[in-house]
Amino acid sequence: MNRKLIIKSNSPLNDLGNRTNKSKYLLLMIIPAIIFYVVFCYLPMYGILIAFKDFYPKKGIVGSAWAGENGLGNFQKIFKDPYFWTVLRNTIIIGVSKLLISFVAAIVMALLINEVRLRLFKKTFQTIVTFPHFLSWVIVAGLVFNIFGISGIINKALTLNGHDSMTIIYDKKFFLGLIFASDVWKEAGWSSIIYLATMAGISPELYEAADIDGATRLQKIWNITLPAIKPTAILLLILSVGGILSAGFDQIINMYNPGVYEVADILDTYIYRYTLGSGQRPGEGAAIGLFKSVVSFILVIMVDRIAKLCGERGII
Amino acid sequence: MRKFADIKYLPLRPKGSTFDKRITTMDWVIFAFLFIYGIIIIYPFYNALLISISPNEVYMKTPFLLFPKQFDWSNYKQVFDPESTLWGGLKVTLVLLFVGTAYQLFFTVITGYALSRNKWVGKSFVMNMILVTMFFGGGLIPYMNLISKLGLYDNFLVMIIPGAIDTYNMLLMRNYFASLPHELEESAKIDGANDIQIFVKIYLPMSLPMLATIGLFFAVGNWNSWYNAMLFIKNPDYLPLQYVLRELIVSGSSNMERVTEAATITEGFKMASVFFTIVPMMCFYPFLQKFFVKGLVVGAIKG
Numbered sequence: 001m002n003r004k005l006i007i008k009s010n011s012p013l014n015d016l017g018n019r020t021n022k023s024k025y026l027l028l029m030i031i032p033a034i035i036f037y038v039v040f041c042y043l044p045m046y047g048i049l050i051a052f053k054d055f056y057p058k059k060g061i062v063g064s065a066w067a068g069e070n071g072l073g074n075f076q077k078i079f080k081d082p083y084f085w086t087v088l089r090n091t092i093i094i095g096v097s098k099l100l101i102s103f104v105a106a107i108v109m110a111l112l113i114n115e116v117r118l119r120l121f122k123k124t125f126q127t128i129v130t131f132p133h134f135l136s137w138v139i140v141a142g143l144v145f146n147i148f149g150i151s152g153i154i155n156k157a158l159t160l161n162g163h164d165s166m167t168i169i170y171d172k173k174f175f176l177g178l179i180f181a182s183d184v185w186k187e188a189g190w191s192s193i194i195y196l197a198t199m200a201g202i203s204p205e206l207y208e209a210a211d212i213d214g215a216t217r218l219q220k221i222w223n224i225t226l227p228a229i230k231p232t233a234i235l236l237l238i239l240s241v242g243g244i245l246s247a248g249f250d251q252i253i254n255m256y257n258p259g260v261y262e263v264a265d266i267l268d269t270y271i272y273r274y275t276l277g278s279g280q281r282p283g284e285g286a287a288i289g290l291f292k293s294v295v296s297f298i299l300v301i302m303v304d305r306i307a308k309l310c311g312e313r314g315i316i
Numbered sequence: 317m318r319k320f321a322d323i324k325y326l327p328l329r330p331k332g333s334t335f336d337k338r339i340t341t342m343d344w345v346i347f348a349f350l351f352i353y354g355i356i357i358i359y360p361f362y363n364a365l366l367i368s369i370s371p372n373e374v375y376m377k378t379p380f381l382l383f384p385k386q387f388d389w390s391n392y393k394q395v396f397d398p399e400s401t402l403w404g405g406l407k408v409t410l411v412l413l414f415v416g417t418a419y420q421l422f423f424t425v426i427t428g429y430a431l432s433r434n435k436w437v438g439k440s441f442v443m444n445m446i447l448v449t450m451f452f453g454g455g456l457i458p459y460m461n462l463i464s465k466l467g468l469y470d471n472f473l474v475m476i477i478p479g480a481i482d483t484y485n486m487l488l489m490r491n492y493f494a495s496l497p498h499e500l501e502e503s504a505k506i507d508g509a510n511d512i513q514i515f516v517k518i519y520l521p522m523s524l525p526m527l528a529t530i531g532l533f534f535a536v537g538n539w540n541s542w543y544n545a546m547l548f549i550k551n552p553d554y555l556p557l558q559y560v561l562r563e564l565i566v567s568g569s570s571n572m573e574r575v576t577e578a579a580t581i582t583e584g585f586k587m588a589s590v591f592f593t594i595v596p597m598m599c600f601y602p603f604l605q606k607f608f609v610k611g612l613v614v615g616a617i618k619g
Contacts, residue, residue: 023436025511030442033427036480041449047458115346127602128354134597136540138558142565142590143360151583153380197613217342242451254566271456282457289455297452
């Protein structure tokens, strides 16, 4: 009898009960998180069904009819719309350029700061260049309009001196440049910190050895500093690839205007206007959103695989 | 035979080496470049300040000013007027700043702690469930549908509740807790403490610097928040500072239909409002910088 009891208490089910009891307080602490992620991350995933429906908020997700014959009506509509392809092209151009420009800018900035020997200058400079990161794009847009906008100093100076009015923020030719430049202005200083921290960890002996071999400054940067920050750089690059199709909604929504939609409208701003604007076609908006999520997900997986094939540490 | 004292004159630090203290041309070039870059960062702020303290007529005539010609504080009087929309926005933002930050910190930290402990039932499942959300999401429209279903549309809480856990900062916190010695937990267990006691009495006091770092990130995020307000808030009394500012600056400058309407708002007033929102940040930032940097660096190395 006794023996049987012992065996019973060791059964898998009882064991699970025991372990649950042991970690009951930790489980208590994780319950809010489970509720949070289910409600705010997984319920919207169920909402993806909207992309396949002729959605009317009053009818609800289940009650709305399927879009088109096979539920793909929304996708057929958006893929036929030439403006969707314009927006997708803009998104890719802006996303990829921003990724590359900010990547290079951060590394160059870090290399330059790392070469400064005056500690006071270095510290002051870093405080100044990292500050804009903590401002919202609303404020940065205000500062940009102040210089490049219709009553900004450039336009004012031109018109006062008898030239034609030229408002850069309404100009398709210059707008993207402005987007990239303001992005570097705001973020380059902050992004460089991570590289600077990695550089601070490089053993000084490597530089000493290079000195003895008679290496110049550039040679030392090329052969010691850059290889040392390579793993960090690749990791950050992989992490940012997933955001290419996001292309910086906050920045664009605050800086663009109807005059430059043709070059500056991106998927996120397009979805936003689709849903809140006059048309109100949530089904198609959700379809574009799903397209974006799926492509971004595939991009992350792909880049991760490539990085692993090249012998670097991946993320997944 | 060489005397011992001569050794210090040996070229241990050859010219151009990392340890050579002499200033070369290259140093001057880098210095000049960074100096100019620093000016480019500062100039827009200085320009905004000048516009905000100059009378409108002076700005209209001489847009490029290096020094203020005349002072005019009327823009700031307008901003600080108790009836101004900015004051209303500031009140909302301060509520978000204190309540929102405390709320986010609480949920992010307890989740991070639970995930940092050794195995408990279902831990890897929960972890994977959380990680998936970092790479895949439903998108804007399902999210908006959810918010209106939850009854949060035009509800003050919509600016607080959906921010409970920031996955990135939660993982940062988790890694930090995991890096603290586990022996403390074991010995406290032997003394009969439960997990909540161990967390509150042992691990939490040890992580105050990290808590400060993450709390500051949340605080900055709340100070700068306008996105949820733009999507869901219609009641003008609930609009946060940044959204009020956005209405003033962005809608006026980028909606061509509204340019005429916005023309009545002077550039000076817009820039005074911008300063109204920047100055608190400017005052605190230099002292808090080290916390922000720490958070970034810890995240990158452990990430």
